[in-house]
Amino acid sequence: MNSVIYRSWPAASAIHQQLNQIFDRSGSDAGQWSPRVDIRENAERFLIQADLPGVDLQAIEIQMERNVLSLRGERAAPTLEEGDKASRSERRYGPFERRFVLPETADADGIVAEGRNGVLEITIPKKAQAGARRIQVAAKAEPSAQ
Numbered sequence: 796m797n798s799v800i801y802r803s804w805p806a807a808s809a810i811h812q813q814l815n816q817i818f819d820r821s822g823s824d825a826g827q828w829s830p831r832v833d834i835r836e837n838a839e840r841f842l843i844q845a846d847l848p849g850v851d852l853q854a855i856e857i858q859m860e861r862n863v864l865s866l867r868g869e870r871a872a873p874t875l876e877e878g879d880k881a882s883r884s885e886r887r888y889g890p891f892e893r894r895f896v897l898p899e900t901a902d903a904d905g906i907v908a909e910g911r912n913g914v915l916e917i918t919i920p921k922k923a924q925a926g927a928r929r930i931q932v933a934a935k936a937e938p939s940a941q
Contacts, residue, residue, distance in 0.1 A: 828887035830866075830915075834895070841901060841919040845893070848913030849886075855910075857917060859903040864895045864919070900924070 835842040845866060847855070855868040872888035875881065897919060905920040 826889045828870075828889065828891050829893055830891055832893065838921070840921055841897065843895065843917040843919070845915045845917070846913065847910070847915050850913075850915075852910040852915070855908075855915065857906070857908055859897075859901075859906060862897045862899065862901060862903075864897055864901075864906075864917070866893045866895075866915075866917070867891070 830845045830847050832846070833844045835844075843864070843866075847868070847870070850868050850870045855866070857867075858865045867890070869890045870886075870888050900921045902920045902922045907918045909916050909918075
């Protein structure tokens with residue numbers, strides 16, 4: 796049985812990366828980028844983790860309106876020193892925004908956000924679910940006939 800060793804052509808790999816960047820940018824405003832996120836849920840809360848390395852945590856704006864959580868901010872581009880030139884620039888800079896539609900069970904009043912090691916964690920507690928309750932039907936007394 797013959798084995799074929801596949802070696803990628805470096806130029807094809809570079810073209811593939813460039814196409815991915817083009818499609819990542821399509822559909823968004825010019826200059827805007829979207830941070831990558833993970834979203835988790837358990838019985839008590841939702842958790843959104845956003846990769847935001849190099850973003851000033853104090854400049855991040857988080858809002859909740861009509862069950863839509865908005866995350867906005869900006870990553871400042873580094874300034875080149877005199878005589879320097881960028882030979883490669885792959886990281887995204889400038890403004891970013893992400894929006895998440897949350898279910899009615901999300902408790903907007905309890906949202907907490909913390910950042911550490913370039914990851915922003917937004918914890919959204921769930922509202923307490925109203926359980927079913929049994930309602931007793933009382934017999935109404937008959938009016939007495941006189």
